[in-house]
Structures are given as structure tokens and as C-alpha cells.
Amino acid sequence: MVSAMPELPEVETVCRGLALALEGRRLIRVQTYRAGLRRPFPLDFAERLQGRRVERIARRAKYLTLFLDDGWVWLAHLGMSGRMLVGPADENPPGKHDHLIVETEDGRRVAYNDARRFGLMDLCVTADLRLHPLLAALGPEPLDDAFTPLVLAAALAGRSGPIKTALLDQTLVAGIGNIYASEALFRAGIDPTRSAATIGLEEVERLVPAIKSVLIEAIAAGGSSLRDHRRTDGELGYFQHAFAVYDREGLPCPDCTCAEGVRRLVQAGRSTFYCAKRQR
DNA sequence: CGGCAAACCTGCGAGC
DNA sequence: TGCTCGCAGGTTTGCC
Numbered sequence: 001m002v003s004a005m006p007e008l009p010e011v012e013t014v015c016r017g018l019a020l021a022l023e024g025r026r027l028i029r030v031q032t033y034r035a036g037l038r039r040p041f042p043l044d045f046a047e048r049l050q051g052r053r054v055e056r057i058a059r060r061a062k063y064l065t066l067f068l069d070d071g072w073v074w075l076a077h078l079g080m081s082g083r084m085l086v087g088p089a090d091e092n093p094p095g096k097h098d099h100l101i102v103e104t105e106d107g108r109r110v111a112y113n114d115a116r117r118f119g120l121m122d123l124c125v126t127a128d129l130r131l132h133p134l135l136a137a138l139g140p141e142p143l144d145d146a147f148t149p150l151v152l153a154a155a156l157a158g159r160s161g162p163i164k165t166a167l168l169d170q171t172l173v174a175g176i177g178n179i180y181a182s183e184a185l186f187r188a189g190i191d192p193t194r195s196a197a198t199i200g201l202e203e204v205e206r207l208v209p210a211i212k213s214v215l216i217e218a219i220a221a222g223g224s225s226l227r228d229h230r231r232t233d234g235e236l237g238y239f240q241h242a243f244a245v246y247d248r249e250g251l252p253c254p255d256c257t258c259a260e261g262v263r264r265l266v267q268a269g270r271s272t273f274y275c276a277k278r279q280r
Numbered sequence: 281c282g283g284c285a286a287a288c289c290t291g292c293g294a295g296c
Numbered sequence: 297t298g299c300t301c302g303c304a305g306g307t308t309t310g311c312c
Contacts, residue, residue, distance in 0.1 A: 006305055038288060038307080062306075080306055081290075097290085116289045118306060134307095161283060170307085177305055226305065268284060271303085 006062050006078045008142065008175030009218035013237060014084050015059040018110065021086045022054040022066070025104035029089075032100050037119045038079065041100075048123060049074060049102065061138050061174035065129065073126050075134070079118025085111040138174040142211050147173060153204045156196040163199055164192035165268045167211075176211065179224060179246045182273045184211040186245045186253065191279045192272045193265070217242065245273040253278055 030046040053069040066074040089109040100112040124132045140147045155172045167181040187210035223237030249264040253275040
């Protein structure tokens, strides 16, 4: 069994699990159980996957890219509640919210399960992948060496909105979501409500390593399992136990025991968690 | 262009 | 036990 929930570390965890199950394998059976997710599946989606061998699986931001042997790429996004469940190919009927099931020549089965159906599937010619409308505008990968303080500082300049909201903008840097935005700002000691443009270079020089370290540690932990995320082997990720502030309203942060504890506020409709004493 | 609210859809936990 | 409300990891659209 496998699955996921989607910020960069969770998608990376799913990517690695899927690679173990599918790379080098031919898809001998593909079945969809509804017309699509947040948008319709591509025309003849199941037929176009059927019989193809999966050569390689990679991740770009929160997207999974499965490279097929006919020069096409299967592009998948997990939305909020999407999982990839890996198991033996048996005769079990599709489970509740299973929307797509593939079976491999060596007897494995991967079910895409997504209660909220915010996920997305598409097909794209490999040569055009970088130009795909969903990928073309994405910012740098935060774990790439090319993602440097100078790059982030340039992206933040001129943005009047809060730094926390800016980190969620996938065109600025791709892959950070609501959990890791709060956690990275805590590590960097930066108040999430500050205007992005006011974050000085020395602060950006703390923020970039903070982003990288929290993502790397979360990947090593198999991601964070709050509600949905599972690893490919069915185990829970455990990084949620390492949260300093996320979902910890009123509790002390690791660095201080101020009476009010971690604060929660809403920015652009999303919860933000931070320590007012530790973050300035 | 920037920023924000709402919408997409279902499940779950808290409170009554 | 059961109902209602609020909230949830993401992205897109539309309005100001």
C-alpha cells in the first residue's frame, strides 16, 4: 500500500515508492472509474497508458512525472488528498475513492485514490514537458543548488504581500506548501506577517537554508502524515512529530516557553503558525 | 500586475 | 448517537 499528500517532501516520498513499484515495468492493465478529477482525464487516457513500459519516475515541484517508453509523460498531481496505493494485483474490487488502477506485468497494482478529487492527470510529449502549461511558470526547485539567497531575494523584491504568502507562490519557488512555509519561517526566525520586500539579504540567507533543511529532514522522515499521507510501503511518515509550530497553537515552541505559546493566524485563507517571540 | 476570497469535493473532529 | 459547523496538506479563477 502507498500513498501521499502533497507538499514537496510527501510527493518525493510517493515518487520514490512509485519508482520501486513501476520503474522498468510494463502496464498490462489500466482502468479508470470516473471521467476525471478536478479536470477530465486526457482523451483515451487508460488506452494510452495500457501496454506502455514506465522507464523513469521523477518529481517536479508537487508534480509526479512518469516517463513512458513511447515518448510520452504521464503527469500526476495529488491535490490535497491524493494517494498512490501500491499492492499486489488481486481480484479485489476498486476501493472507495479509487479513481484509476494500473497493473504491471509482474503482478503489482497501483491505485490512485483521492477523496476530494483535487488531483490531476495529464499526458504530454516528453520533449514538451518543460513547456507544459502546468509546469512552465514554476519557480526553481528549493533543493537545487540554483536556489540561492540571491535568487530568492530577487524574487521577493517588490512584493508587498506577507513573506509567508510569497513562499506559497509556486512561481517564486516550487514545492513549498502550508506546513513547510510555517516551519521554514520559524527556523529562520522571521515573522510570517512581514512584507516580503522588507526581508533583508541577511535574513534571506537564513531563510534559504531553513527551507532546504526542513524539506530534507521531512523527506528523510517519509513526509508528514496528518490525515492522508502514507508512504509507498503503507507506513506513516513521521515528520509531523518534528513540527516546531505547525498545528501547535497554544503549545510552546522548541525555543521558548512564552505564556501564549504558538500563535495561529489566517493569511490568504490559510492557517499560519508562528512564535511571536522567536520570530521577528 | 498584485493580492485576496471563493470555488472545486469529501471527510473528520469538536461541540451541542 | 446524531446533527451542524469549521477546518483540512493545493490550485485556479475572478474580482478589486
